[in-house]
Amino acid sequence: MLQLTNIDKTYRTSSVETLALNNINLNVKKGEFISVMGPSGCGKSTLLNIMGLLDEPTGGEISIDGSRVANYHDKELARLRNEKLGFIFQSFHLINDLSVLDNVEIPLLYRKTSAKVRRELAQEALEKVGLSNRMKHFPKQLSGGQKQRVAIARAIVGRPEIILADEPTGNLDSVMGNEILDILQKLNDDGATIVMVTHDDAMAQRTHRLVRLFDGTQVL
Amino acid sequence: MISNYLKLTWKVLLRHPFYTFITLFGITLTLTVLMVLTSFLDHLLGTHYPETKRDRSLYITRLVQKDTTHQGRNMGPMSFAFLKDYVKSLKTPENVGIATIFGFANTYVNGKRIKLNTKYTDADFWRVTEFDFVDGKPYTERNIDNGDHVAVITDDLRRQYFEDDEASVVGKFIDIESIKYRVIGVVKGSPVTRPYTYGDVYFPYTAPKSNYQDKGFRGRYLAIVLAKDKRDFPAIRTEYASNVGKIPLPQTDGGFTFHEMTTEANPYLEDFASVFLDGSRTTIVYSIIGFLMLMLMGLPAINLVNVNVSRIMERASEIGVRKAFGAPAKALLWQFIIENIFITLIGGMFALSLSFLIIQLINNSGWIPYADLTINFSVFAASIAVCLVFGLLSGVLPAYRMSKLKIVDALKS
Ligand SMILES: Nc1ncnc2c1ncn2[C@@H]1O[C@H](COP(=O)(O)OP(=O)(O)O)[C@@H](O)[C@H]1O
Ligand SMILES: [Mg+2]
Numbered sequence: 001m002l003q004l005t006n007i008d009k010t011y012r013t014s015s016v017e018t019l020a021l022n023n024i025n026l027n028v029k030k031g032e033f034i035s036v037m038g039p040s041g042c043g044k045s046t047l048l049n050i051m052g053l054l055d056e057p058t059g060g061e062i063s064i065d066g067s068r069v070a071n072y073h074d075k076e077l078a079r080l081r082n083e084k085l086g087f088i089f090q091s092f093h094l095i096n097d098l099s100v101l102d103n104v105e106i107p108l109l110y111r112k113t114s115a116k117v118r119r120e121l122a123q124e125a126l127e128k129v130g131l132s133n134r135m136k137h138f139p140k141q142l143s144g145g146q147k148q149r150v151a152i153a154r155a156i157v158g159r160p161e162i163i164l165a166d167e168p169t170g171n172l173d174s175v176m177g178n179e180i181l182d183i184l185q186k187l188n189d190d191g192a193t194i195v196m197v198t199h200d201d202a203m204a205q206r207t208h209r210l211v212r213l214f215d216g217t218q219v220l
Numbered sequence: 221m222i223s224n225y226l227k228l229t230w231k232v233l234l235r236h237p238f239y240t241f242i243t244l245f246g247i248t249l250t251l252t253v254l255m256v257l258t259s260f261l262d263h264l265l266g267t268h269y270p271e272t273k274r275d276r277s278l279y280i281t282r283l284v285q286k287d288t289t290h291q292g293r294n295m296g297p298m299s300f301a302f303l304k305d306y307v308k309s310l311k312t313p314e315n316v317g318i319a320t321i322f323g324f325a326n327t328y329v330n331g332k333r334i335k336l337n338t339k340y341t342d343a344d345f346w347r348v349t350e351f352d353f354v355d356g357k358p359y360t361e362r363n364i365d366n367g368d369h370v371a372v373i374t375d376d377l378r379r380q381y382f383e384d385d386e387a388s389v390v391g392k393f394i395d396i397e398s399i400k401y402r403v404i405g406v407v408k409g410s411p412v413t414r415p416y417t418y419g420d421v422y423f424p425y426t427a428p429k430s431n432y433q434d435k436g437f438r439g440r441y442l443a444i445v446l447a448k449d450k451r452d453f454p455a456i457r458t459e460y461a462s463n464v465g466k467i468p469l470p471q472t473d474g475g476f477t478f479h480e481m482t483t484e485a486n487p488y489l490e491d492f493a494s495v496f497l498d499g500s501r502t503t504i505v506y507s508i509i510g511f512l513m514l515m516l517m518g519l520p521a522i523n524l525v526n527v528n529v530s531r532i533m534e535r536a537s538e539i540g541v542r543k544a545f546g547a548p549a550k551a552l553l554w555q556f557i558i559e560n561i562f563i564t565l566i567g568g569m570f571a572l573s574l575s576f577l578i579i580q581l582i583n584n585s586g587w588i589p590y591a592d593l594t595i596n597f598s599v600f601a602a603s604i605a606v607c608l609v610f611g612l613l614s615g616v617l618p619a620y621r622m623s624k625l626k627i628v629d630a631l632k633s
Contacts, residue, residue, distance in 0.1 A: 049627075049628050052544070054543075054544055054626075054627040054628050054631075055626065055627065055628045056626075074548055074549050074550075075548050075550070078543070078546050078547060078548040078549075078551075079546065079548075081543075081544060081545065081546045082545065082546020082547075083546070086545075087544050087545070089631070093537065093540070093541050093544075093631060094541075095538050095541055097231065097232050097235040097236070097538070098231065102228075102231070106541070106542060106545050106547075107545040107546055109224060109547070110542075110545070110546045110547050110548065110551060111546075115224075154545070158545075158546075
């Protein structure tokens with residue numbers, strides 16, 4: 001459902017050029033749980049950002065559900081991000097000015113959804129991550145694990161086909177990290193397609209498939 | 221969608237009380253200064269009681285005589301005779317009223333001195349203006365021809381002199397500088413900021429000490445020329461110029477020999493401006509007023525721009541998050557536009573209330589007796605518009621740039 005063909009990514013700054021991804025080919029199938037591993041700086045985040053349409057590759061092609069996104073305009077890309085993709089970041093990226101509930105509602109704001117339905121869906125998503133008792137809280141009042149659970153609720157509230165998680169447990173201790181992985185596992189069992197970056201072999205063991213990167217090149 | 225943005229805005233504003241306060245403060249200050257200032261200018265220059273026909277009035281208040289050989293110059297109001305010969309004789313206007321600039325006199329009540337500003341006028345003065353007679357009526361040509369010792373006083377003077385606010389004082393006598401005048405009418409006073417109609421007591425020009433029989437061109441009189449229609453202004457000015465052009469030059473007036481004489485019939489604003497600048501360089505006055513307004517507005521506006529820009533820059537990561545979850549650039553732009561409009565309008569409301577308060581304070585302080593400052597709503601609308609423009613420029617341009625930012629870059633900040 002999400003296909004990467006010959007993806008290259010070069011970062012250019014005034015002084016240096018970094019080849020962050022080199023000819024990556026990857027086909028994510030429906031219902032898969034894929035883990036991406038590799039040493040720091042090998043291009044894992046870059047890969048995930050490109051899959052999530054948060055960044056553009058310098059070469060190659062991305063197709064989602066069989067259609068190429070290369071020539072899409074801002075509006076169409078926004079719609080794809082909104083409907084097909086859900087992102088989970090290592091550093092959560094919650095909006096501190098908004099309550100937990102408002103944070104979770106964000107993806108629904110850019111759809112035709114009534115305020116009532118928005119609220120119901122957000123409450124439902126928060127229940128799934130076990131945070132229905134923190135809806136009125138603000139991010140600053142939450143622990144790291146709770147923040148990441150809010151972020152997961154935000155990623156799943158719009159029922160996207162693919163969840164992209166960039167080191168979702170990287171900022172958490174192992175207990176909280178395992179809780180998060182349990183939630184992701186459950187989502188996958190319920191049919192969600194997940195691509196997750198991780199450093200943890202034990203976690204990678206629990207996924208269907210492993211993609212290993214080294215210096216921008218896919219080695220597994 | 222708009223209600224979403226509004227709700228969001230409200231939440232964001234409440235979450236940032238300090239920034240909200242600074243922004244609102246900037247907007248409120250800008251608008252308040254602008255509104256009070258314009259209200260004051262309007263009070264000075266607009267068409268108000270009792271000069272309610274100012275719109276179609278021309279003012280002849282100054283005569284400039286130049287001695288070109290000695291670089292000498294005389295300037296001031298005119299003699300009654302001059303106005304009678306060259307202004308009263310105009311055919312185009314509907315009417316011409318004549319009055320002195322205000323003078324000073326004393327009166328005493330129970331041994332207490334009351335300082336008075338006096339004005340001598342003809343009967344038409346009461347026709348080119350629209351004084352509100354709370355008692356009695358104005359003096360007529362007949363009073364003037366008879367040289368009657370009559371006077372029109374203000375309600376303020378009635379209160380002070382007769383120590384009575386209710387009973388009619390028409391027919392009673394007021395003793396001014398040892399001359400008894402019969403009160404013929406009582407008017408609601410004119411503020412001192414309208415010097416051509418302001419006074420505490422008005423006498424027929426044939427009353428004592430008016431000097432109306434003085435020969436020569438210069439004196440203490442001025443004329444308010446009421447046109448039938450504003451469009452007659454050029455014709456009146458031309459006619460007046462031609463009347464004055466008949467005076468042979470050089471002339472000697474009170475021992476002063478002059479080779480040039482200029483006098484103009486001007487709308488009030490230009491007449492006012494020519495007090496500060498002789499000649500008709502009114503563009504300079506407009507420029508100065510414009511510049512001052514710009515300065516007064518500019519500082520808070522710059523503050524506004526600053527606050528807005530930093531407010532948006534701080535929210536780069538929010539923009540990144542929203543985009544990552546499907547916000548199109550346009551939606552983000554709208555969010556910031558609505559935020560700006562919303563906060564500007566709130567500031568506008570504060571400014572309106574504050575201006576009302578300040579203006580009421582000025583009106584009631586007695587700082588200017590009979591002050592009647594009002595909020596000019598077209599000015600209010602214009603100030604809001606200016607604020608919106610500033611708000612949008614300062615809010616939308618950075619927001620536009622931010623909304624075009626690559627998501628990964630926005631998220632990093
Ligand atoms: N915005 C950027 N500009 C320049 N170089 C970058 C940028 N982002 C990442 N890189 C470089 O690209 C390589 C891959 O980075 P990244 O994908 O973040 O690695 P990982 O997530 O595997 O640690 C690194 O060498 C990193 O320094
Ligand atoms: Mg990374």
